Amino acid sequence: MLHALWTHLVKDLRIEWRSREAVNSMLFFALLVVVLFSLAFDPRGAFSREIAGGVLCVATMFASVSALNQAWAREIRHQVLDAQRMAPTPGAELFLAKVLANFLFVSVVQLLLAPVFLVFYNLHVEGQAWQLALVLPLGTWALVANGTFFAALSIRSRNRELLLPLILFPIFMPALLAMVLATTSILTGDSDPTLWIKLLLGYDIIFTTVCLLLFDVVLNAE
Amino acid sequence: MKKIIISLYAVATIVLMVWGFYQAIYVAPEEQTMHEVQRIFYYHVPSAMVAFLFFAVSLIGSIGFLGFRRSRAVWAQISDAWALAGAEVGVVFCTIVLITGPLWGRRAWGIWWTWDARLTTTLVLWLIYVSYLLLRRFAAGPQVQTLAAVLGIFGALDVPIVYMSNRWWRTQHPAPVFGGGPDSGIKDPAMLAAFGWNVLAWLAWGVLILVLRYYVERQQQKIAEHEAQEALNA
Structure with a gap:
């Protein structure tokens, strides 16, 4: 039970631990986005709290696309993906392992980025800070689950690196x-974020279910 | 015979469209608050209805393709052709909605665009189906139909969530004209008639384009099949 999931997850984590490719590239990319936004919008005082949530989410979104593109590209080499298609394990387990691995990578990036963020934007949280520990993982899960799915979908196309953001971002919009x-309502403390947390939870449940159901179709598409 | 029917249908469509134009511009009375500008309503709303209908056709085609692809090859191909035709023609009508909407909004609200529930939903819907068409363009080979069908289902699933999220966020677009409460509905019979004729005319026109696009896609599928067979025989 879930043996294949565990094997895939350990393999992906071990590869990442040895190379640190995904986390390093995402971290640097997200840092660049944060710096670029700071230069473009000149965040000071209350205004920095207004835009900080948006910048953090968009930076995560852009950064994770670079890692998600690599997630399956590694499996293409040496026909690993073909071997996985022939393996007598459900594709859903392979998919879930990839999502969990990438979810951990993106979460690590967010944790490392958080202090930088607080410094650059002079943030102090006005609302309930613990709610951030709910919002960010839920949003990241929405991004990574759909992203991993669409990365597997676009890996078969000619310009795969280009296609992933083009099909992922429109679908991801409500979650974003x-x-x-x-995030903004937690940072500013102006309004109650409960409704949005519920929406994120609903989005996660719906799309994770559909991804799990349709992953075999995408994996075995001929 | 098929050509004659299509030609007759095309002629009837054009007559309907001329009649709809006459009704909308000359017969329907002027609206009290928005005056002449309100006449764009007779194009904006029917286009939106047709766009949503064709996206539904695309969704049904996508589901049909995934359902039939292992069991009935011909049905699967037909479903896929409907899915593609629905998405393409739907995007065209959705583009018309997105162009006529700001034109109207500029005069009625004083702004071109606002991030309200229905506007944002329509825009996201348009983006999703454009990405669907891009996928069909970029992905090569036989698997493109499967991948496109999956994306089509995802896109349709996203629409209600986009709508709900934006409705909680903010709303400026007027409440639904039909079925929006006891006060909704068009009260003036001449306005209702003009609206009805235009819905009919644009629907007829949309269906004509949709069916033609479907035929073209079916022909292309048959050519591709034929070529594959030739290559096998050679």
Whole structure:
């Protein structure tokens, strides 16, 4: 039971531990986005709290696309993906392992980025800070689950690196909206983020279910 | 015979559209608060209805393809052709909605665009189906139909969530004209008639384009199949 999931997860984590490719590239990319946004918008005082949530979410979103593109590209080499298709284990386990691995990578990036963020934007949380520990993982899960799915989908196309953001971002939009509004309302303390947390939870449940159901179709698409 | 029917249908459609134009511009009375600008309503709303209908056709086609792809190859191909035609023609009508909407909004609200529930939903819907068409363009080979069908289902699933999230966020678009409460509905019979004729005309026109696009896609599928067979025989 879930043996294949565990094997895939340990393998992905071990590869990442040895190379640190995904986390390093994401971290640097997200840092660049944060710096670029700071230069473009000149965040000071209350205004920095208004935009900080949006910048954090968009930075995560852009950064994770670079890692998600690599997630399956590694499996293409040496026909590993073909071997996985022939393996007598459900594709859902392979998918879930990839999602969990990438979820951990993106979460690590967010944790490392958080102090930088607090310094650059002079933030102090006005609302309930513990709610951030709910919003960010839920939003990240929405991003990574859909992203891993669409990365597997776009890996078969000619310009795969280009296609992933093009099909992922429109689908991800409601989750991004909820994530940004929840984060902003926690940072500013102006309104109650409960509604947005519920929306994120619903989005996660719906799309994770559909991804798990349809992953075999994408994996075995001929 | 098929050509004659299609030609007759096309002629009837054009007559309907001319009649709809006459009704909307000359017969329907002027609206009290928005005056002449309100006449764009007779194009904006029917286009939106047709766009949503064709996206539904696309969704049904996508589900049909995934359902039939292992069991009935021909049905699967037909479903896929409907899915593609629905998405393409739907995007065209959705584009018309997105162009006529700001034109109207500029005069009625004083702004071109606002991030309200229905506007944002329509825009996201448009983006999703454009990405669907991009996927069909970029992905090569026989698996493109499966991948596109999956994305089509994802896109349709996203629409209600986008709508709900934006409705909680903010709303400026007027409440639904039909079925929006006891006060909704068009009260003036001449306005209702003009609206009805235009819905009919644009629906007829949309269906004509949809069916033609479907035929083109079916022909292309048959050519591709034929070529594959030739290559096997050679």
